[in-house]
Amino acid sequence: MNGAALLFHSYRRVRALLLGAGALLAGFQLLLCLAAKAMHELNAFGQLTSLIPDFLRQLMGPSLISLMSFGGIVAVGYFHIAVMGALVALAIALATEVSAEIELRFVDLILSRPLARHWLITRSVVVLICATAWLLLAMSLGTCLGLYLLAPPGSAEPTLRLVRILIFNLGALILCWGGLTLAVAAVSRRRSAAGSAAGFLALATYLFDYIAQVWKPAAKIAWLFPFHYYNALRLLTTSDLPLREIRVLLCFAGAGIAVAYILFSRRDL
Amino acid sequence: MSPDDAAGPAIEIRSLSKRFRRLVAVDNLSLEVARGEIFGFLGLNGAGKTTTIRLLLDLLRPDGGEASIMGWNCRRQGLEARSRIGYLPGELGLYADLTGQQLLDLSAGLSGREVRPDTVADLLQRLEFHKSDLHRRLREYSTGMKRKLGLIQAFQSDPPLLILDEPTEGLDPLMQESFYKLLFDLRDKGRTVFMSSHVLSEVERVCDRIGLIRKGRLVLFSSVDEIRKLAARTVRVIFDSDVLTSPHPLPQGYEVIDFTPRAWTVRASGPMGDLVQRLAGLPVKDLEVSDARLEEILMRYFREDEPR
Secondary structure (H helix, E strand, O other): OHHHHHHHHHHHHHHHHHHHHHHHHHHHHHHHHHHHHHHHHHOOHHHHHHHOOHHHHHHHOOHHHHHOOHHHHHHHHHOOHHHHHHHHHHHHHHHOHHHHHHHHOHHHHHHOOOOOOHHHHHHHHHHHHHHHHHHHHHHHHHHHHHHHHHOOOOOOOOOHHHHHHHHHHHHHHHHHHHHHHHHHHOOOOOHHHHHHHHHHHHHHHHHHHHHHOOOHHHHOOHHHOHHHHOOHHHHHHHOOOOHHHHHHHHHHHHHHHHHHHHHHHHOOO | OOOOOOOOOOEEEEEEEEEEOOEEEEEEEEEEEOOOOEEEEEOOOOOOHHHHHHHHOOOOOOOEEEEEEOOEEOOOOHHHHHOOEEEEOOOOOOOOOOEHHHHHHHHHHHHOOOOOHHHHHHHHHHOOOOHHHHHOEHHHOOHHHHHHHHHHHHHOOOOOEEEEEOOOOOOOHHHHHHHHHHHHHHHHOOOEEEEEEOOHHHHHHHOOEEEEEEOOEEEEEEEHHHHHHHOOEEEEEEEOOOOOOOOOOOOOOEEEEEEEOOEEEEEEOOOOHHHHHHHOOOOEEEEEEEOOOHHHHHHHHHHOOOOO
């Protein structure tokens, strides 16, 4: 009962944000379908491919062909940097709720009640999982609706399997950043400090992973960082469920959550 | 003694210590608060009052010692201990976008105790809090309204122990009166109140016993009546005609503050019999005895490095 009250409180606080973000992301998927339809009708995929510089073609390899299609453009909604950035930022915002409660001293009100400390972390984990599921559901609904309304006949639509694979892998990535952020938030006194530390880490590792694709020395240690385990371009060509990648990302998330539980149970609030 | 044993103290603190790096916030603190009393926990800013309270609530982890509430250890049996507490923080951290009702609902949901609508209605009425205000967002509340809401959330589940950190901060004098009456009613119902304060007049008026903390150490622990008895009273002796002899020497326990041929002013810390004997034979017209104010005594404890 006590934990449920806290969970309901958090849900009430974030529902408007999540509804808005879900609508925005679903709308983005619809827009991508619209853009892909326009390109398909203009037969612009070939022209677009010719505009891509050589080094980028080499970097993208065979996935370029998959990308420069109706289905490829629609799938961009699952790995566009703006989408990934928004989702990771949302995960960070949700996972830092605990440090916001400490900063505001709201935690005094909550934990002066018969509520075990771990509930603050458990609450954040539940909110994180539900929010991730909702956002990905909204995105996939946007894609399905877009395909249903806008897919031109004869176009190479992304298969349901591909969308599902992208969703699973992306979901694991979001949970990974949520878990890692929770570990940071569990020892922070300020939401801004926890959020900026996690945000900086996400940005740095994203850039590092980007560099690792073109610079071999960096590639040797790229496996240490979460973005290495979400290679959407490769998924476009293989359409295999990346179980190993998902497992690794969930292990990152699990480790972060476990550390958060331990650190939060020991600290002064 | 078993937990919840009615004979045991409401709060028991044994050799509690807490450091923040080099700063000793609470230093080997021991005290007991009996059930059914209003206990005033006094100290200047930074003396360690709030730290002690936060240790009781297990928000801070002690470096030494232990504390229990109604016989339940605050660390090992924290949930049991905290289920018996209503708490008003000194600094009420609230999300500004919550409404008053949402905060009360959350607080009720977390308390694990039944919240009776008539109790809430009574609190609202006593603290002159309009029900319609509960549906406003907290960002629209004044300081006093936030304080009142804080009191309502602490009292609404009618817990056996109330821990109030500077409860009247931000309340106007009329509301303070209502609050004191609320405390007296709760005491009559057998509830225990542990309140920190630095408003001495309030403590004198409301509390049965006090503990005074300075630099994390308990320097005074007594009932308000006992402290008053210990304290020196001021006696003004008025004469019918000029008395030219010096009042010195006075018996032990008396000190001359001022003297003129027509009046002596003496500080008396003890029974008055010796003074009456000393005055025998003098043309005494009247004796004015002023009781010592707790405030004056406590100020000495606040100021002195080592009180006598």
